[in-house]
Amino acid sequence: MYNTKSISNSFPTIRVYLYGGQVTSWKNNSGEQQLFLxxxxxxxxxxxxxxxIQICFPQLGNHGVLEQHGFARNRLWSVDESPPLPDTTSDCHIDLILKQSEEDMKTWPHSYELRLQVALSPRGDLILTSRIKNKNADGKPFQFTFAYHTYFSVSDISEVRVEGLDTLDYHDNLQSxxxxxxxxxxxxxxxxxDRIYLSAPPKIxxxxxxxxxxxxxRKKELxxxxxxxxxxxKAKAMPDFGAEEYxxxxxxxxxxxxxxxTLRPGEEWQGRQEISPVPSSYSSGLLDPEMIQQMQRI
Known part of the structure; x- marks a missing residue:
C-alpha cells in the first residue's frame, strides 16, 4: 500500500494517498465520515x-488511448517541496505534485506540472486547489479537461436530492x-x-x-x-464496488x-472546489437558517 498523509485541524481529519493524489477520508468534528470509500x-x-475524491486529468471519460478518466488518478504523486503560496488562510494543508513520466509521454506527449493542495479550513471545510502548468519546451500548447470526482457518503440514495441544477442543460452519458x-x-x-451538468452556478x-x-x-473555474x-x-458488475454500496x-x-x-507553454490554469458540511432538515422546501447562512457566505 502506498504512503498516506493525514492532516488534522483539531478533530476534523483528512487522509490523502500519494497514489492518485487522492483524498480517501474526511471526518468531521464528531468523527463522522463524509466521503464514501x-x-x-x-x-x-x-x-x-x-x-x-479522484483527480481526473487530462480527461474525464474514456477517449482515445488514455486510461478511463485520465492517468492522474492512478499515478504515484510526490509531496510538493516548493508549493506556491496557498489561496487559503488555513495553515492545515498538504501540497502534492505530479509530473509527466515516460509512460505518460507515450500516450499524452506533453510536459506538465499538476499541483494539488488539500486543505482543512478552521471550521472543517475541505478545500482542494489544483494548478496545471504547460512545461512544453517545443512551443506546443496542450488541451485538457478536468474533474474532482467526489464520492459523498450518504444514508440512503433514495433520500438524497441535489439542488441548484434545475433548468440546466446536461449531457446524459446513458443516452450517448x-x-x-x-x-x-x-x-x-x-x-x-450519469450526467454532466453544464455551466452550473458556483454553489451546488x-x-x-x-x-x-x-x-x-463551491467551485471556481470549474x-x-x-x-x-x-x-x-452496474454496481454488481464492478469488481471494486460492493453490490449494495450504490x-x-x-x-x-x-x-x-x-x-x-488550452494552455500555451508557460501558462497555468487553476481550479478550486470547496465543500462545507452543514446540518439541515428539509420540509416543504424550507432549509435550516444555519444552512441558509452557510450558503450565503462568500
Whole structure:
C-alpha cells in the first residue's frame, strides 16, 4: 500500500494517498465520515481507488488511448517541496505534485506540472486547489479537461436530492451523451444517473434527508458538475464496488468538461472546489437558517 498523509485541524481529519493524489477520508468534528470509500477498493495500480475524491486529468471519460478518466488518478504523486503560496488562510494543508513520466509521454506527449493542495479550513471545510502548468519546451500548447470526482457518503440514495441544477442543460452519458434539460426542481435518484451538468452556478447543494446533513459545494473555474450513481445492475458488475454500496454513495463533483482548457507553454490554469458540511432538515422546501447562512457566505 502506498504512503498516506493525514492532516488534522483539531478533530476534523483528512487522509490523502500519494497514489492518485487522492483524498480517501474526511471526518468531521464528531468523527463522522463524509466521503464514501468502497470496501472492495483496490489500492494497487493500475486500478484507481474506488471512492474519496479522484483527480481526473487530462480527461474525464474514456477517449482515445488514455486510461478511463485520465492517468492522474492512478499515478504515484510526490509531496510538493516548493508549493506556491496557498489561496487559503488555513495553515492545515498538504501540497502534492505530479509530473509527466515516460509512460505518460507515450500516450499524452506533453510536459506538465499538476499541483494539488488539500486543505482543512478552521471550521472543517475541505478545500482542494489544483494548478496545471504547460512545461512544453517545443512551443506546443496542450488541451485538457478536468474533474474532482467526489464520492459523498450518504444514508440512503433514495433520500438524497441535489439542488441548484434545475433548468440546466446536461449531457446524459446513458443516452450517448445527448443534450437534455433538467426538468425537476432538484435531482433525485430512482435509477442509474450519469450526467454532466453544464455551466452550473458556483454553489451546488446536496441534501441528505435521513442524516439531516447538507454538503454545500463551491467551485471556481470549474463550470460543470458531474452527478453519478451506478445503481444496482452496474454496481454488481464492478469488481471494486460492493453490490449494495450504490445505496450509500453519490458522486457530485466540480468539473471543466464542455469547454476544454488550452494552455500555451508557460501558462497555468487553476481550479478550486470547496465543500462545507452543514446540518439541515428539509420540509416543504424550507432549509435550516444555519444552512441558509452557510450558503450565503462568500
Amino acid at each position: 468502497s470496501k472492495k477498493a483496490s489500492f494497487k495500480p493500475p486500478k484507481a481507488i474506488r471512492g474519496g 451523451k445527448i443534450r437534455c434539460t433538467e426538468q425537476g426542481d432538484a435531482v433525485v435518484f430512482e435509477s442509474e444517473v 447543494v446536496t441534501i441528505d434527508h435521513e442524516k439531516k446533513r447538507t454538503f454545500v459545494l 463550470p460543470d458538475v458531474v452527478v453519478w450513481n451506478p445503481w444496482d445492475r 445505496k450509500c454513495m453519490l458522486c457530485v463533483g466540480a468539473a471543466r468538461i464542455e469547454k476544454p482548457i
